[in-house]
Amino acid sequence: MARSKKKTISTEIEDLNLVPIMNLVVCLIPMVLVGMSLVKIGVINVNAPRFGMGQAEPDPDEEKPLGLTVAIAEDGFRLTATGADINTELGETPAAPPAGDAAAGMPPQPGVFIPKNGDVYNYTDLYNKLVVLKDNHADETIVNLTADAKIPFKFVIKVMDAMRFRLEADTYQDAESFTAASPKMEANKQELLWPDVVFAVAKQ
Amino acid sequence: MVKLNKSQSDHEMSREEIISEWVAQQAQAHRQERKSRRLPEGEATVTINSLMDAMTIILVFLLMNYSIDPLRVDSSDDLKLPPSTTDINPEPSATVTITAKGIVVNDEMVATLSADGEVDKTKKLGGDETALQIQPLFEALNEEASRQKEVSRLAGSRFDGLLTVIAHGETPYRLVTEVLYTAGQAEFSKYKFAVLKGGQRGT
Known part of the structure; x- marks a missing residue:
């Protein structure tokens, strides 16, 4: 009798009561799962915008910077540069400045216009032209980016995606091959194209 | 006991009968043993140790993921990141x-x-x-x-x-x-x- 009692006690000690811990864990797991974001967030670095129109006079001894500007308009992209004649470099005739520019007091200047391909922006052509300009000005990395006031932010991100890295080929014929291309690697690092984006103000 | 039966009346019982009797005895003994081990009336436990192991691992994994994310964005219709x-x-x-x-x-x-x-x-x-x-x-x-x-x-x-x-x-x-x-x-x-x-x- 005494022996059997002893055996019962030892069995009770062996079994831990895990029910409270289970309750806790079962509550915690859904809480953490809900709080966890399943999508991966990344970031794009941009430089401080230049808003003032008047800039300090550049040193005459220094080489004049290219001052490349990509403008996103409702109907396509406009490329302009202050330091070089990009029309000659790209072999394009100067496009007529948009009507809005003259009204905003901007001096009309030569530039390259890349029209929309149907309803979508022609990122492929933008990339092709930016590669040519990069080859001609290898030391330049800064590009000014501006857009019409109503252009949604997502297109600005897409333009930055198109001009940040150099891809395997220098020119692409269609959007499919441009989308499928992977960045060109140099010593295990992606070769940069125009990575330093400077925001310019939107004209209202 | 089985051995005894076998030696005493080997010719009376066939081999199959001996085996089936032995199996029945073993089963009876097994049942007895299990009955004696059973917990007192009204108490029952579920074996949740393995479940606990799995859940603890999941919890630690989730908490680690949670803490190393410096930027958290709750997406909704008003905030869809590009x-x-x-x-x-x-x-x-x-x-x-x-x-x-x-x-x-x-x-x-x-x-x-x-x-x-x-x-x-x-x-x-x-x-x-x-x-x-x-x-x-x-x-x-x-x-x-x-x-x-x-x-x-x-x-x-x-x-x-x-x-x-x-x-x-x-x-x-x-x-x-x-x-x-x-x-x-x-x-x-x-x-x-x-x-x-x-x-x-x-x-």
Whole structure:
């Protein structure tokens, strides 16, 4: 009798009561799962915008910077540069400045216009032209980016995606091959194209 | 006992009968043993040890993922981040969130937006519609900047002026520049745009 009692006690000690811990864990797991974001967030670095129109006079001894500007308009992209004649470099005739520019007091200047391909922006052509300009000005990395006031932010991100890295080929014929291309690697690092984006103000 | 039976009346019982009897005896003994081990009436336990193991591992894994994410964005219809091909990870910094309805600094709505994504001109510097500075946003960011400067001073580091802008994909460009200009006035000089990883180029 005494022996059997002893055996019962030892069995009770062996079994831990895990029910409270289970309750806790079962509550915690859904809480953490809900709080966890399943999508991966990344970031794009941009430089401080230049808003003032008047800039300090550049040193005459220094080489004049290219001052490349990509403008996103409702109907396509406009490329302009202050330091070089990009029309000659790209072999394009100067496009007529948009009507809005003259009204905003901007001096009309030569530039390259890349029209929309149907309803979508022609990122492929933008990339092709930016590669040519990069080859001609290898030391330049800064590009000014501006857009019409109503252009949604997502297109600005897409333009930055198109001009940040150099891809395997220098020119692409269609959007499919441009989308499928992977960045060109140099010593295990992606070769940069125009990575330093400077925001310019939107004209209202 | 089985052996005894076997030796005594080997010719009377067939081999199969001996085996079946032996099996029945073993089963009986097994039942007896199990019955004696059974817990007192009214108590029952479920073996949850293996379940506990699995759950503890899941919990630790989830908590680790939770803590290493410096930037958390709760996506909704008013805040859909644009997709991008970037592979840069976010860093801890001050954040400004531009949703379809308003501008939020540190979980506090500082300015509401119209349906066109514009800030009311009374909230801009001097009440001018063409002004770039959004006054309530400037005050909130200025406060955040001075707080960060104080923290860096005490920690002996430099104030880096880093600001992460979490913007809805449909935000008009004009508003983005207004927010960046205002942040610049509040001495934030380096910006990062939060995007969704895994976007496709040129689509």
